[in-house]
Amino acid sequence: MSELTERQRLILALIIREYIETAQPVGSETLQKRYHLEASPATIRNEMAVLTEKGYLRQPHTSAGRVPTEEGYRYFVRQLMGHIDLPPDTKRTIAHQFYQAGYDLDRWMRLAASVLAQQAKAASLVTAPHVEQARFKHLELISTRGRQVLMVLVLAGGDVRQQMLTLAEPVSQEQLSTAASRLNQLLSGLGPEAISALNAPLDALEQDLVRLIVEELHHSSQILGSEVYRDGLTNVLAQPEFAESEAARRALRILEERPLLEDLLTRTLETTNVGGVQVLIGGEGTWEELRECSMILARYGAPGLATGALGVLGPIRMAYGRSISTVRFVAGLLSDLVVELHSE
Amino acid sequence: MSELTERQRLILALIIREYIETAQPVGSETLQKRYHLEASPATIRNEMAVLTEKGYLRQPHTSAGRVPTEEGYRYFVRQLMGHIDLPPDTKRTIAHQFYQAGYDLDRWMRLAASVLAQQAKAASLVTAPHVEQARFKHLELISTRGRQVLMVLVLAGGDVRQQMLTLAEPVSQEQLSTAASRLNQLLSGLGPEAISALNAPLDALEQDLVRLIVEELHHSSQILGSEVYRDGLTNVLAQPEFAESEAARRALRILEERPLLEDLLTRTLETTNVGGVQVLIGGEGTWEELRECSMILARYGAPGLATGALGVLGPIRMAYGRSISTVRFVAGLLSDLVVELHSE
DNA sequence: TTTAGCACTCTCGGCGCGAGAGTGCTAATT
């Protein structure tokens, strides 16, 4: 398959740009007028025919304008778009918002989801960072009533897990504190495997606790073990392609159903390293559920420490340039935060 | 305005029941056939005319069947529906699911949202319980790096708040532990006011910490300070009244926009005590945004300790019976949990 | 008070039609 000429590339880019904006099939005359092209409508038509031939455009019906195919969008994203960056002042505004949120992870996550949704005018999702190798940092045991004990577990990176547990028999706060401080010394900095392998004399209470801790550490290493933040769901509904609710349902189901989302994220992002951005256009033949949607996904965080995922979901006719640059930028900010939180 | 006759009440109830099921205007003949009524269609028509006169029914157009008005739904909910309870085995199934979740608040909340959404076939929301008078229970300070310190604050009731803070100058873990244990003794069981009023010699570090703690306690006393759980958003889209996306957007915006939701919850529930259920039908003239929706809201928790809100959002044509009983039942379960967590 | 009968009203789906937009092809032009 021969390459496209410069003019064909230009026309393809303009059609996509126009279509993304108007959601209407683009005709040769419109294009020429709107962008003051040198060539005449007839020439443009010829080029359009070529692009249609090559599979980058299609006609909704015989006598309508052209619409990009998924292949067309892919070509656009990969070859035509170039590396778009957000305008510096937009970046500054966003960064400022984040820095105002201090070190509150929850606020960062919410803010990230909100920024993504607003900038991309799409639905967004952000998963809290999860440690790849969860490591013990600190344990606290607080007696509440009789055999009920609140266990607060701090992981390396500042992640805090709490759990209420019921002991076999009542234990005084004093005993709890002793056990906690012993385990704090013993387990400091260790991962689940190291803890399991540990060979130290433990009493029954401590053994129980160690078992729970290992469990919790394992759980924390899963990608969706932690929370998922969403925003901008109604943005999706504003898109004309989701005007009838059935299409909209299918789209939003993707974000609502945890197992589906989990599968999607793990399979898409396992080959992506931090900083990389994945663009899924129309399900790519693999994901039946998002046949009418596109997703832009990225990993953030620090490899080996903690990583998370974030992205946006919108119609295939999505403002890829702006969305991709926003996703990349926000991923960068969150990565910085993660590094910050883990460095010591 | 005179009361309705028994037959009129029956007909109104049946029309509402039928309309809730089919979403179609109900005609006199259909009604008579479907429910094997004694009276003839003509009689039923006469009764319908009366009900229309009184404002409980209306006709979409001159020659269509009848549709309940909002007033009709209100009458139904207040006077006709009676006290419906979930079937015992449904209750058992639900309760079982909850008890399997142990004492993990997050799982309870998620589960509650999921159960509400599924049972009511509507969108649901659940706010985490917030303490009305947040009381200090335990403080932990963990040094991470230089001047960065992780503060873990446990409130009465087992609520855990964490916050990263940056000190003016580096402080050793030892000093931190000392400060923490001092404050733990000093502040145990106190609320924000009591802490502020406290008159004790404190060093600079301790003063800073106390200020943060008071701030955090205040924050925790706000209704939406804690997290909001949602589920079943796509259920709303499945309803025929939200077939065009514009209506659906308006509906889902209510759940997405925090300030709006906050306003709605506080104003609706401030007069509602725990156990009570509020039914908002079509915005009740006050809430422009949910003119096309109904909400069923309830408070749960233990007054004076911690309370939260939960509810469902659906079209005005909502299965009120089932929804209300589900909301009530789930609220009861969550109340039990809160009491459990707070008793000591 | 209830009911059968009946004329009337209004929606809804299908159909035809004309306007409009856009195409592909051909032949002329550069």
Place this chain on the structure above:
DNA sequence: AATTAGCACTCTCGCGCCGAGAGTGCTAAA
């Protein structure tokens, strides 16, 4: 050889029309 003007052709979309069907309100009889 590439470009372009001209033109016939195609297809959608909105509009109005019409007949079927459902449901009503009224009247008069039971």
